[in-house]
């Protein structure tokens with residue numbers, strides 16, 4: 560049993576109190592948060608925002624409203640100085656069944672227009688917008704911890720590969736389902752999964768055969784970093800990771816996310832140059848002295864108060 564689960568269980572005497580309170584706050588919302596119709600937003604702990612995909616009766620299938628609401632939601636979170644870290648999860652029986660197939664059957668990708676060029680133009684606009692739905696997660700400087708339970712199908716894999724930390728339950732499974740519905744995945748999986756999983760052969764196998772990958776293989780391949788026995792311990796674990804991130808300097812945390820993503824997409828030399836340019840201003844933060852002082856005095860970083868960012 561890993562340390563998060565141990566502390567979440569408080570050594571067998573029930574859930575660790577702050578994590579348990581946070582998990583309760585997470586499930587207290589009861590439904591989507593207006594104006595959203597597919598997302599429930601809450602603040603279960605200081606500087607932590609919880610975004611829950613909330614269409615449980617449709618297995619959190621991603622309808623047209625969802626694709627827009629995610630962009631609004633994450634653009635707001637990116638600008639919210641109260642938020643330092645995001646936990647993303649799904650309501651109900653499973654994480655998500657992927658794109659809403661009823662929308663697809665309703666002609667989402669076959670718009671009315673006068674000729675092939677104009678139809679193609681509109682389809683391209685739709686694909687670009689759907690790509691942005693998950694790219695906003697990556698563009699958001701606040702780290703996103705995703706907690707997957709049950710199934711994560713199709714566009715769900717596109718979503719989680721844009722997140723920074725992936726956790727799941729023992730019963731979780733993942734499926735790059737797109738070839739089964741007659742398309743090449745085009746909203747992030749084929750671009751990001753090869754950067755998440757070391758084995759190109761495994762990525763190709765998953766994407767070309769649409770076979771299910773279960774939690775043990777998700778862990779051994781590096782898709783997720785931790786596996787929890789059930790959803791309650793998963794959410795407590797996600798909250799504990801989020802709490803660790805939220806207690807650190809937001810200048811350091813957000814700079815780390817931005818530099819990691821830049822370096823993933825560039826050479827080592829370009830990444831080092833970017834880091835030097837970044838830190839020539841960011842090293843001038845008061846957070847550096849505050850954090851160093853706490854380390855010298857052997858104080859917990861949780862005792863340090865950082866200004867909003």
Ligand SMILES: CCC/C=C/C=C/C(=O)SCCNC(=O)CCNC(=O)[C@H](O)C(C)(C)COP(=O)(O)OP(=O)(O)OC[C@H]1O[C@@H](n2cnc3c(N)ncnc32)[C@H](O)[C@@H]1OP(=O)(O)O
Pocket residue numbers: 616617618620621652655656657658659660661685686689710712713714715736737740744745746
């Ligand atoms: C430019 C576009 C780019 C994006 C591409 C994205 C592609 C993809 O996401 S491909 C993957 C598409 N998804 C699927 O093929 C999964 C379909 N669903 C299932 O296989 C099962 O529902 C699942 C195994 C996930 C769960 O099974 P369970 O027995 O728990 O639930 P069900 O009884 O099947 O479903 C309950 C109700 O939810 C509705 N529903 C489930 N999935 C979808 C979906 N993807 N789209 C729309 N609706 C879905 C299902 O119809 C039931 O509704 P109701 O009959 O009204 O109760």
